[in-house]
Amino acid sequence: MQLEPNKYVKELTKEKYKYGFTTDVHTDIIEKGLNEDVVRLISAKKGEPEWLLEFRLKAYRHWLTMEMPTWAHLNIPEIDYQAISYYADPTTKKKDGPKSLDEVDPELLKTFNKLGIPLEEQMALSGMAVDAVMDSVSVKTTFKETLMEKGIIFCSISEAVREHPDLVKKYLGSVVGYRDNFFAALNSAVFSDGSFVYIPKGVRCPMELSTYFRINAANTGQFERTLIVADDDSYVSYLEGCTAPMRDENQLHAAIVEIVVMDRAEVKYSTVQNWYPGDAEGKGGVYNFVTKRGNCKGVDSKLSWTQVETGSAITWKYPSCILTGDNSTAEFYSVAVTNNYQQADTGTKMIHIGKNTRSTIVSKGISAGKSQNSYRGLVRVAERAENARNYSQCDSLLLGSQCGAHTFPYMDIHNETAVVEHEATTSKISEDQIFYCNQRGISTEDAVGLIVNGYAKEVLNKLPMEFAVEAQKLLSVSLEGSVG
Amino acid sequence: MLEIKDLHATINGKEILKGINLTIKSGEVHAIMGPNGSGKSTLSNVLVGHPAYEVTKGSVTFDGKDLLAMSPEDRSHEGLFLSFQYPVEIPGVSMVNFMRAAVNEQRKYKGLPALTASEFLKLMRQKREIVELDSKLANRSVNEGFSGGEKKRNEIFQMAMLEPKLSILDETDSGLDIDALRIVAEGVNKLKTPETSCIVITHYQRLLDYIKPDIVHVLYKGRIVKTAGPELALELEEKGYDWIKKELGE
Numbered sequence: 001m002q003l004e005p006n007k008y009v010k011e012l013t014k015e016k017y018k019y020g021f022t023t024d025v026h027t028d029i030i031e032k033g034l035n036e037d038v039v040r041l042i043s044a045k046k047g048e049p050e051w052l053l054e055f056r057l058k059a060y061r062h063w064l065t066m067e068m069p070t071w072a073h074l075n076i077p078e079i080d081y082q083a084i085s086y087y088a089d090p091t092t093k094k095k096d097g098p099k100s101l102d103e104v105d106p107e108l109l110k111t112f113n114k115l116g117i118p119l120e121e122q123m124a125l126s127g128m129a130v131d132a133v134m135d136s137v138s139v140k141t142t143f144k145e146t147l148m149e150k151g152i153i154f155c156s157i158s159e160a161v162r163e164h165p166d167l168v169k170k171y172l173g174s175v176v177g178y179r180d181n182f183f184a185a186l187n188s189a190v191f192s193d194g195s196f197v198y199i200p201k202g203v204r205c206p207m208e209l210s211t212y213f214r215i216n217a218a219n220t221g222q223f224e225r226t227l228i229v230a231d232d233d234s235y236v237s238y239l240e241g242c243t244a245p246m247r248d249e250n251q252l253h254a255a256i257v258e259i260v261v262m263d264r265a266e267v268k269y270s271t272v273q274n275w276y277p278g279d280a281e282g283k284g285g286v287y288n289f290v291t292k293r294g295n296c297k298g299v300d301s302k303l304s305w306t307q308v309e310t311g312s313a314i315t316w317k318y319p320s321c322i323l324t325g326d327n328s329t330a331e332f333y334s335v336a337v338t339n340n341y342q343q344a345d346t347g348t349k350m351i352h353i354g355k356n357t358r359s360t361i362v363s364k365g366i367s368a369g370k371s372q373n374s375y376r377g378l379v380r381v382a383e384r385a386e387n388a389r390n391y392s393q394c395d396s397l398l399l400g401s402q403c404g405a406h407t408f409p410y411m412d413i414h415n416e417t418a419v420v421e422h423e424a425t426t427s428k429i430s431e432d433q434i435f436y437c438n439q440r441g442i443s444t445e446d447a448v449g450l451i452v453n454g455y456a457k458e459v460l461n462k463l464p465m466e467f468a469v470e471a472q473k474l475l476s477v478s479l480e481g482s483v484g
Numbered sequence: 485m486l487e488i489k490d491l492h493a494t495i496n497g498k499e500i501l502k503g504i505n506l507t508i509k510s511g512e513v514h515a516i517m518g519p520n521g522s523g524k525s526t527l528s529n530v531l532v533g534h535p536a537y538e539v540t541k542g543s544v545t546f547d548g549k550d551l552l553a554m555s556p557e558d559r560s561h562e563g564l565f566l567s568f569q570y571p572v573e574i575p576g577v578s579m580v581n582f583m584r585a586a587v588n589e590q591r592k593y594k595g596l597p598a599l600t601a602s603e604f605l606k607l608m609r610q611k612r613e614i615v616e617l618d619s620k621l622a623n624r625s626v627n628e629g630f631s632g633g634e635k636k637r638n639e640i641f642q643m644a645m646l647e648p649k650l651s652i653l654d655e656t657d658s659g660l661d662i663d664a665l666r667i668v669a670e671g672v673n674k675l676k677t678p679e680t681s682c683i684v685i686t687h688y689q690r691l692l693d694y695i696k697p698d699i700v701h702v703l704y705k706g707r708i709v710k711t712a713g714p715e716l717a718l719e720l721e722e723k724g725y726d727w728i729k730k731e732l733g734e
Contacts, residue, residue: 443555454576
């Protein structure tokens, strides 16, 4: 039997955005503004080696030559990059970062507890290791030692730079170069924390790995950097969650996630993105400008992206796969919800390079209120990619008559043996459907919850169990007040 | 059980019901017949609270309560059920999830705890047999890809699940072949108790051969113009509506 979404809806419909609180904690915030000195300062604060500073400076200098992209179907107010602080550290009491839980500020532990992410290992969800990142710094990573016994490295990227510099140096920027795009260049210059995962050859990671991102400080940007390397014949499932306080000002989150998948390895990457979306009038909210990309480098490798995007004022995000290895497989499953004045331009790129590569795209957009929701996807089949297969399905569901749903599929096929399919549907929840539910005793809010969760089921089923339940609740709450 | 007094209702400003008076007691089956466009479906829609219709005058009490003051879902919780003439498809929502939400919302209204998954599935199995509904249909999305007959059977299945006090069958016989008609009608009869009542809206005697009405009404131009015993339906089958129009001086 399917999970039942409705019982959650009623209790949750009264809540607007329940993660909107702020944490009162001493935070070391560097001065607003961006220049080479700021880049050097961030690098110095993190005690980075020379090569990484050079990487950052090259990225910064390149960023200066670039302009913000305007091709997305988004109306982005001008961003003053000098009005943002690029580094905020809520753990400053301790010089070297927390070594044990006793050293973590109790306020921070309380914050993550409140978010449902207990960092005490004995209280944590069984089978899930967490890296908790607030603002620019990783607060705590659980189960690190347990994982180390299997040779799995799971830590903050800052720690990885110190402890595993060769691995980081080898792979950082190997999938998303700093020249890739405007936000990638910015991130490469000022990135702070994020997670680093290395799964050694032949190891199946015994628990879900997850990173929970929290923006707390005002007027700061969060520049998350995550790097996942799955060596030959390994497997890992990785989850990412995000929330932020309700603030009237917009906040910038510009992340890079890079994934390298070697021979016969498999990576599942799931996101439940619930950044503060702004209020019902469109004031405040997070700008979520993210570059996520994986390289299925090895033969028979597999990468699967699943995302549930309900938050953020503006989302600009295209988790992509480069299918380099022969017989490699990639999947992209997405539910993107926009309500009120939210805008989302999201989708994927599937770049087929190896032979017999296969990709699947399932995108479900849900728009309500006065929001704009776009799917943008590229399927490219390179010249030597014999027998490439792609199947794309893009569905849009509209609630109300003031929102917009748009689909921008691009295909770029250079090999005659390719088989590329694209299906798209647009539907609206009809008053007749709602009334039919009402007549059977189901309230309008519950009916919308049922229909929306039913529509998104194919994607939600791809999420790990705990996340699937969370995501169902989230879908219902995000659409609160959008009908009737 | 149901008392309708001088009910007037409009859709898009056009008056369709022009003063309906009707009383239904527990255990009674009433048939409502009448030519196309006389207001039969409007009456059923108004009773269940369809938002497109506006009640401009009159009152309806259901078990002593003001029906018109209730939301559509509360009318359902109070025991009013409509078997839709055109059941709507709801893609992506399985019959199981749909019925589970409906049954548990009703239980919540009555202050009863929600059924557990196994209790619920057992109930589904039992009720499915009443209308010989295939178990595969129960796992499909609500009405999606159902044939006309399956949709109507599914309506009666839902009626069996919700155990209403008053059921309105709006042209439940339309689009049914002889076998499906028999199954649906027998299903309705199995659900009949001395405490439940039924309004059967139909054009044809053939449904009333199975579901025997106690009282037959003729609805014409928004009013009930004739009320009699079951013999009236036979007379209409034979002679049509012209003689009633003549009686009315038209």
